[in-house]
Amino acid sequence: MATDFTRIINGKLPARFVWRDDRCVAFLDSAPLTDGHVLVVPIQEVDKWTDASEELLAHLWRVVSIIGKAQKQAFPCERIGVMLVGYEIPHLHIHTFPTTSISDFDMRGKDPSPDPVRLDDHAIALRKALMDAGHTAQAGDITG
Secondary structure, eight states, X not given: OOOHHHHHXXXXXXXXXXXXXXXXXXXXXXXXXXXXXXXXXXXXXXXXXXGSOHHHHHHHHHHHHHHHHHHHHHSOOSEEEEEOOOSSSSSOOEEEEEESSGGGGOGGGOOSSOOHHXXXXXXXXXXXXXXHTXXXXXXXXXXX
């Protein structure tokens, strides 16, 4: 049975994509910890990160780095936080989000009902920052 992330990747569930390539996607978390919270998810269904190939992990971390730099440009923050938790959905995913405090890392602080217009604005800001950094093939014309 496909995971919710596979259903998102395949267009069967909505998401606000900011990145897509042949190995992974990145989209806004639907219950963000902070403004601009993104999930980087491999297209291949891998449950535990320890089961992923070294090549896939290296690619995911490269994309996390690119997204993080765009988040730093698009949102006021002191740092970009990264978490690899693995309990929410049985499909490897890396959280990357703008942060100004260690308290931003508490998953109990997720916003279960964010304003959809605000999320749309965040996706636009991230796509623009990615395009400004020269990542037009991945960030341009992504809808969802």
